[in-house]
Amino acid sequence: xxxxxQTPSHQVTQMGxxxxxxxVPISNHLYFYWYRQILGQKVEFLVSFYNNEISxxxxxxxxxxxxxxxxxxxxxxxxRSTKLEDSAMYFCASIEGLAGxxxxxxxxxxxxxxL
Amino acid sequence: xxxxxxxxxxxxxxxxxxxxxxxxxxxxxxxxxxxxxxYPGQHLQLLLKYFSxxxxxxxxxxxxxxxxxSKFSFNLRKPSVQWSDTAEYFCAVTLLSGGYNKLIFGxxxxxxxxx
Numbered sequence: 001x002x003x004x005x006q007t008p009s010h011q012v013t014q015m016g017x018x019x020x021x022x023x024v025p026i027s028n029h030l031y032f033y034w035y036r037q038i039l040g041q042k043v044e045f046l047v048s049f050y051n052n053e054i055s056x057x058x059x060x061x062x063x064x065x066x067x068x069x070x071x072x073x074x075x076x077x078x079x080r081s082t083k084l085e086d087s088a089m090y091f092c093a094s095i096e097g098l099a100g101x102x103x104x105x106x107x108x109x110x111x112x113x114x115l
Numbered sequence: 116x117x118x119x120x121x122x123x124x125x126x127x128x129x130x131x132x133x134x135x136x137x138x139x140x141x142x143x144x145x146x147x148x149x150x151x152x153x154y155p156g157q158h159l160q161l162l163l164k165y166f167s168x169x170x171x172x173x174x175x176x177x178x179x180x181x182x183x184x185s186k187f188s189f190n191l192r193k194p195s196v197q198w199s200d201t202a203e204y205f206c207a208v209t210l211l212s213g214g215y216n217k218l219i220f221g222x223x224x225x226x227x228x229x230x
Contacts, residue, residue: 043205056217103164104216
């Protein structure tokens with residue numbers, strides 16, 4: 001069964017450093033998402049991406065965050081200057097089509113620890 | 116703002132006990148509804164979903180959920196739990212007005228099943 005993959009599984013970084021989290025969505029999927037889950041809190045939507053541009057973003061997704069689909073397979077989340085409060089589990093997800101036509105498949109997540 | 120509420124944060128059951136996890140959402144429009152499960156150390160997996168039609172939906176592993184539109188609820192049930200059902204369960208909705216399928220999650224319910 002096809003699956004969403006994410007690398008690395010765990011990233012440790014110093015505050016102020018840039019990090020790039022990588023995702024490979026399912027190959028025929030068109031819509032891509034990033035979510036995060038701070039320890040002990042709910043899963044929160046960050047951003048959705050379609051047709052090589054951001055389609056929606058949350059209040060969390062400020063200027064420090066950016067997303068990119070640099071080639072036909074990867075979907076990345078960049079945090080330009082990490083803060084302590086960015087420590088969380090980051091999940092990538094993808095879906096084949098629009099609302100009503102399917103459900104999102106999630107990757108295993110990247111645990112980001114900012115020291 | 117739209118939100119999803121899960122009534123129980125922690126549930127402890129013995130094997131063979133029946134399970135019902137509550138989920139309510141606050142949104143007056145049309146929604147798609149989901150239950151995701153996260154087993155220890157694993158990623159989010161879809162348990163079941165409701166888009167339209169019969170409000171009683173059956174998912175994997177013997178789970179079912181009932182959509183009651185008048186109560187804005189989508190409770191998850193299983194008549195007889197097993198130790199392997201120990202996991203965290205997340206209710207989520209997508210709003211069809213948005214068009215980009217972002218998931219709004221509840222806080223999750225951590226289920227522990229004792230043999």
